[in-house]
Every structure is written in structure tokens, then in C-alpha cells.
Amino acid sequence: MSSGKVQQWRKCGTLVVLFLFQVQIFGFNVDNRPATDVCSTHTILPGPKGDEGEKGDQGEIGKHGKVGPKGPKGNKGTVGDSGDQGMIGKIGPIGGKGDKGVKGLSGVSGGKGKAGTVCDCGRYRKVVGQLDINVARLKTSMKFVKNVIAGIRETDEKFYYIVQEEKSYKEAVTHCRIRGGMLAMPKDEAANALIADYISKSGLFRVFIGVNDLEKEGQFMYADNTPLQNYSNWKEGEPKDGSVHEDCVEMLSTGEWNDSECHLAIYFVCEFKKRK
Ligand SMILES: *[C@@H]1O[C@H](CO)[C@@H](O)[C@H](O)[C@H]1NC(C)=O
Ligand SMILES: *[C@@H]1O[C@H](CO)[C@@H](O)[C@H](O)[C@H]1NC(C)=O
Secondary structure: OOOOHHHHHHHHHHHHHHHHHHHHHHOHHHOOOOOOOOOOOOOOOOOOOOOOOOOOOOOOOOOOOOOOOOOOOOOOOOOOOOOOOOOOOOOOOOOOOOOOOOOOOOOOOOOOOOOOOOOHHHHHHHHHHHHHHHHHHHHHHHHHHHHHHHHHOOOEEEEEEEEEEOHHHHHHHHHHHHOOOEEOOOOOOOHHHHHHHHHHOOOOOEEEEEEEOOOOOOEEEEEOEEEEOOOOOOOOOOOOOOOOOOOOOEOOOOOOOEEOOOOOOEEEEEEEEEEO
8 A cells, every 4th residue: 555545544544533433422323424525435333342441540639629618607615724924014105294283482592693784674673673572571570680689688587678569468468479478577676677777778668568457457467377476566656447447567667567558559578588
């Protein structure tokens, strides 16, 4: 056979096999189908069924299957053991601003400054004004101290001080008491003479002393509620109580005592015990 013929047979065979394949798949009746033009001279029928082939090698592992449907919800778990203590948390945020504090005490006055240079003093006027107020206050405070230093008298046991402010007897008692003393109570000639000299040297005529008969008329007592003992220095004709009540006692610049009206406002003399 020539090579061309062989080619033709092979071609034909392939077509026949294809044809038969089609017949098997689609169930066509071979007889109803005309043989191909190429193979018209030789009709090839299928042979008997061959022996069963050997078992093939195991195939390769297949691909992953599709993701399956979601499973049913599981049962609630049991409570587990308590865990260890957690770690310390983070530092918290910075707190809010605190309330304004209470105003502090005023400081000690500073020393005297150096003389200033010439300036536009408008801006210092306020400061100077405040200084004036402070100085005025200091002057008031110093007045009592200055008067005490200037006018004080003393014995071994006491200081005496004439307060040159007009006060009623009761106001005078209070005034001396809040300064730690008493309205003066001359209990002997020495003390009485000292106070008398103090009055006259101060250019005064009369001051309240700590003697009265407010409790019981005619029964004079010292301001410390002790009775007069074996000393008094009444002016001649006194005490006489008069038409108006004269239950308080003033000392005249002579050192003599005179009962007088308690509500009159006159100067007075305080005494302060020395500390032993
Ligand atoms: C009263 O007088 C007596 C005798 O003169 C004297 O001893 C006594 O100390 C006096 N009392 C007072 C409180 O001065
Ligand atoms: C004694 O006190 C009375 C009443 O205040 C007064 O009228 C009289 O002038 C006083 N006596 C003397 C000597 O000051």
C-alpha cells in the first residue's frame, strides 16, 4: 500500500471510530446513517468485548470541596474558673483645675525704699493712696502705744495709764479690761499720790477711778468687787450722792475723791499688774 492510501485508511478509521462513538452516545441507528463518503468501500463493525483491564493507579488527591452550610448554634458553655487578677490599669486622665485658694495673710511691712527718680507718678497714685490708708491705720494703732510710752507711770507692782478719751464709767471699765487691765484702784496713799501727780502733770482736773457704789448705795467697792478697806481719800463733804445718783468715783488732780454720775463721759486711768 502506498503511503497515501495508508493515510487515507487512518483518516477513515478515525472518522469511523468517531462515528461509532457518536452512535453510542446519541443512540443513532447505524443503518440510518450513511457511511461517510471517504469510507464507503469498507464498513468496519465493532469486535467482541475485550477482557476487563487491569485496575488503574490511584488518582491524585481531589480539590477542596465547597464551603459547607453554617452549623447549628452550640450549647452555652459552663462558667470557667476565675482568672488571675488583672494587671494594673492605665494611669487616669489629668484631673480638673482645683478651686481658688483662700487669700493668704498679709505679709510684714517692707523696709523704707530709696528715694525715687522723677517720673510720671500717675500710675503710682493708686499705690500711694493705699499707703496713705495703711499709714493712717498704723497711726491709729500706734497712738495708744505712743501715749502709753509717753505717759505711763509705774510702781513696783503696777503700771498706770490715763486714757485721754471721754468714756462713761462702764465704758472705761471695759476699755481697761480689754487691754488686760482694770480701772485704777488706789488702795493706799502711795498709789493715790502717784495717780494724783499723773493727773495734774497731764494738765487734767479729774479722771474716773475704779471705785463705785453701784451695788449698794453708800457702800463703796473697788472695781474688782473688793470693799474699800482702811484707805480712802474723799474730798471734804463727799460722798454725798446728791440729787442725781452719783454712784461712780472720780479722782481730782489734788488726789481727792468725789462721787460723780456714772454716765458722764470723762477721761479715766487704767492700771496693769506687772508680771512677776
Ligand atoms: C490697813 O491698815 C493696816 C494698819 O494700818 C495695815 O496693816 C493693812 O496693811 C492695811 N490694809 C491695806 C489693804 O492696805
Ligand atoms: C463732784 O461731782 C459732782 C457730780 O458730778 C459735781 O457736781 C461736783 O462739782 C464735783 N466736785 C468737784 C470738786 O469737782
